[in-house]
Amino acid sequence: MTSRLAAPPATPLPTRAGLRSSRWWAAASGVVALAAFLGSAEAVAVVVGARSSPLIAVGGAVIDLAPPAAKNVMVDLFGTGDKAALFVLMGVLLVVITAAAGILERARFPFGRLVFALGGVLAIFAVRTRADASDFDVVPAAVGTVVAILVLRALIGKLFRWDAASRSQSGGSENAELRPPLRSTPLERRSFLLVTFVAAAASVVVGSGARLINATAVNAAALRDSVRLPRPATAASAVPSGASLDVAGITSYVTPSADFYRIDTALSVPQIDPAKWSLEISGLVDTPVTLTWQQLLDLPLVEHMATLSCVSNDVGGDLIGNALWLGYPIRELLKRAGVQESADMVLSTSIDGFTAGTPLSVLQDSQTQALLAIGMNGEPLPVEHGFPVRMVVPGLFGYVSATKWVTSLRVTRFADEKAYWSTRGWDEKGPVKLESRIDTPSGGASVAVGAVPIAGVAWEPHTGVERVEVRIDSGAWQTAELADSVSDDTWRQWVYRWQAQAGNHRIQVRATSKDGRVQKAKYLPPAPNGAEGWDEVTVTVA
Structure with missing residues (x-):
């Protein structure tokens, strides 16, 4: 007769491959919980108001908190696509963080859920500190946080069942809180995958639909199309x-x-x-x-x-x-x-x-x-x-x-x-500086020997541009032809007709304003009050 004090049958240790697979599924559980947060929050925002969307609030907070240097890097790298790039970077960062939270929840519960709770608090803060935000605007972020925590707990619980079933029908769960009655490994696997798929699909469908509704709560494009502008009392001068x-x-x-x-x-x-x-x-x-x-x-x-x-x-x-x-x-x-x-x-x-x-x-x-x-x-x-x-x-x-x-x-x-x-850190007054730019030929271009137009634009709005000069290599400055303009408030096109000779050449441009100032040569970056320096390109003539 077996003694009650006898040791239970040994539980087979998981293989390294099994542990790696389990960690990947835990990471996936964290990402699905993120999708649940976004989907449920956007759905609630349909009722509360589009401005309460935590996705936009958090993105706005990132922009507000980013140092000027980071903003410069985004604009330099992506130009007018900086916002799309920010969304992509935010998405990648959130996926990494929530995947790590899923792995953490599997290894040391409830720390993964605490990561989501902290993220929820930050999202609530971002929403509440937006311009004209009300107390009700935090509801979508709060609901999304609760849903994400519940989804993460449910998925990791099912993952524990799958893990335990794959180890031994007689062994206990890794986690007393989540210890389940065990079934066969295929059943537990199917149960986990089914719930994971349903949660992910529901979050994507609901969240996408709600985001579309929130984004078009007021269809400004349609309203714009209905506007008929009045005739100006004072018309602009015709473009010469x-x-x-x-x-x-x-x-x-x-x-x-x-x-x-x-x-x-x-x-x-x-x-x-x-x-x-x-x-x-x-x-x-x-x-x-x-x-x-x-x-x-x-x-x-x-x-x-x-x-x-x-x-x-x-x-x-x-x-x-x-x-x-x-x-x-x-x-x-x-x-x-x-x-x-x-x-x-x-x-x-x-x-x-x-x-x-x-x-x-x-x-x-x-x-x-x-x-x-x-x-x-x-x-x-x-x-x-x-x-x-x-x-x-x-x-x-x-x-x-x-x-x-x-x-x-x-x-x-x-x-x-x-x-x-x-x-x-930016200057308070922000006057535009005297600048000029080479549009053609572009840097690194190859051009034929002979007549080559070098052209571009120059500007200093409200002061105006008087002269533009071009220099080839280290030669003398040559005066370019200036186009007309409506007024000093607009840029001016310019062209210098160059007789190009074979070889590699550096082309520089500088402008002179109508009050006699010559564009500065020394390069200064945009921060804190606008870039300075001569634009230049290098071309090959063959």
């Missing part, structure tokens, strides 16, 4: 026939809206119903002003062509464009509000919380067409470029002036308030 040079490869004088660069902090493009839009002018003013969409349309609007550029535009970069804008002069709105003498800055705010600090003197300057813009190239603003209303200020980098989806202008002082980028 000599503004565009007949040179293959040169940048067009007017940038098509679809090709205009887009650099901003909005991970998800705001969807705004113009009928519900309004602008508040407050702060150091005698009379606060509220302006509705219809009131803006009824004002005597002005057309003005202006070149805008991003402070992140490096020497020779393409984060710049020239377009025809339609809007109302901001200086007239400031007059209506009555600006107090102590003010020196206007803090503009986007609907997504982004802020820009613009020098008051620029906005009040009668020679500067700083506009509250509603139109771009003869059509309503594209949704990605600020529909229904944005700011356009010639002569200043966008980060201090070109607020998209603008909803507030607060008259204040630089000493009292800081804007989004001025708290991240």
